[in-house]
Amino acid sequence: MKLLEEAIREKGTVLPGNVLKVDAFLNHQIDPALMQKLGAEFAEHFTSKGITKIVTIESSGIAPAVFAGLALGVPVVFARKKKSVTLKDNLYSASVYSYTKQETSDISVSKSFLTSDDTILIIDDFLANGQAALGLLEIAEEAQAAVAGIGIVIEKSFQQGRKLLQETGVEVYSLARIASLENETIQFVRED
Amino acid sequence: MKLLEEAIREKGTVLPGNVLKVDAFLNHQIDPALMQKLGAEFAEHFTSKGITKIVTIESSGIAPAVFAGLALGVPVVFARKKKSVTLKDNLYSASVYSYTKQETSDISVSKSFLTSDDTILIIDDFLANGQAALGLLEIAEEAQAAVAGIGIVIEKSFQQGRKLLQETGVEVYSLARIASLENETIQFVRED
Numbered sequence: 095m096k097l098l099e100e101a102i103r104e105k106g107t108v109l110p111g112n113v114l115k116v117d118a119f120l121n122h123q124i125d126p127a128l129m130q131k132l133g134a135e136f137a138e139h140f141t142s143k144g145i146t147k148i149v150t151i152e153s154s155g156i157a158p159a160v161f162a163g164l165a166l167g168v169p170v171v172f173a174r175k176k177k178s179v180t181l182k183d184n185l186y187s188a189s190v191y192s193y194t195k196q197e198t199s200d201i202s203v204s205k206s207f208l209t210s211d212d213t214i215l216i217i218d219d220f221l222a223n224g225q226a227a228l229g230l231l232e233i234a235e236e237a238q239a240a241v242a243g244i245g246i247v248i249e250k251s252f253q254q255g256r257k258l259l260q261e262t263g264v265e266v267y268s269l270a271r272i273a274s275l276e277n278e279t280i281q282f283v284r285e286d
Numbered sequence: 287m288k289l290l291e292e293a294i295r296e297k298g299t300v301l302p303g304n305v306l307k308v309d310a311f312l313n314h315q316i317d318p319a320l321m322q323k324l325g326a327e328f329a330e331h332f333t334s335k336g337i338t339k340i341v342t343i344e345s346s347g348i349a350p351a352v353f354a355g356l357a358l359g360v361p362v363v364f365a366r367k368k369k370s371v372t373l374k375d376n377l378y379s380a381s382v383y384s385y386t387k388q389e390t391s392d393i394s395v396s397k398s399f400l401t402s403d404d405t406i407l408i409i410d411d412f413l414a415n416g417q418a419a420l421g422l423l424e425i426a427e428e429a430q431a432a433v434a435g436i437g438i439v440i441e442k443s444f445q446q447g448r449k450l451l452q453e454t455g456v457e458v459y460s461l462a463r464i465a466s467l468e469n470e471t472i473q474f475v476r477e478d
């Protein structure tokens with residue numbers, strides 16, 4: 095998605111260790127107009143899939159997910175990263191290892207908001223090693239919900255996430271695919 | 287706001303200890319169409335205030351904030367509840383005590399995204415004891431940003447938050463004001 099690639103080029107910064115920082119429009123400061131366009135793009139791509147619900151993870155997945163939900167006319171559920179006081183029982187949960195933070199955390203979704211009647215679209219801000227999305231797939235499986243696809247804002251295509259997700263048979267649709275961050279230069283995957 | 291009060295009555299549940307659970311449309315599952323209307327209402331109310339940026343806190347403030355940001359044509363910054371790996375230095379921060387969780391956490395905003403040139407609208411999902419909003423006011427003060435007002439989705443008017451915030455001289459605009467949750471019955475403040 096050209097508009098997103100431009101935003102990444104203009105406002106993203108590459109840090110050592112292949113870290114792409116997009117705090118200026120996605121992960122800390124949010125550009126609502128851009129998020130609306132990303133959400134609309136996800137909605138258009140998955141429009142014929144009979145989606146009943148969007149599932150994402152707090153916090154950076156929420157903005158693109160709510161705009162996709164608005165465009166598709168479906169609710170959004172965000173998985174929580176740790177159990178909250180008012181959400182103790184009645185949970186689907188999965189463990190997610192973060193390579194960035196080098197720690198394992200639990201993500202969880204209330205059983206009230208995900209059932210075997212649902213066909214879900216998973217949306218997340220980044221796909222790198224795929225652990226967060228795999229955790230959401232695990233939760234969908236616990237709920238016996240169908241998964242129509244996975245929508246990713248920024249995919250680091252040089253890491254293993256896409257491969258791991260595709261091995262599950264689920265479609266992965268990424269709005270920007272980064273081939274390399276070497277030498278602090280952003281190179282996108284060119285699909286001709 | 288009538289539509290919000292209806293959603294609270296229909297989908298909210300009252301738990302012991304004056305806890306209002308609105309996980310069905312705000313705090314876990316999100317109703318994007320309702321969020322859009324809440325955001326538009328905030329935008330309309332504060333439209334003449336010269337707002338340059340909306341500041342909220344992850345995670346439940348993000349959805350109403352991004353729709354308000356879209357309507358006002360300004361970016362949204364969400365304060366983080368703990369410091370992340372890629373956001374170490376260069377932060378404004380404040381300590382926030384949560385009566386619900388009975389713990390103190392740090393909230394922080396990057397200095398890159400809040401300056402003395404900004405006039406901000408603070409948006410949050412709940413106002414109870416006011417600690418989160420006071421923390422955001424503290425961050426605004428550190429940044430020497432002007433504060434045009436505080437927009438709250440649901441205010442528990444029987445707790446001290448509104449009083450504490452109003453003592454700072456900042457306008458508090460709440461879309462739903464709850465007078466009482468006694469006997470597990472939701473009573474709204476009636477403003478005639």
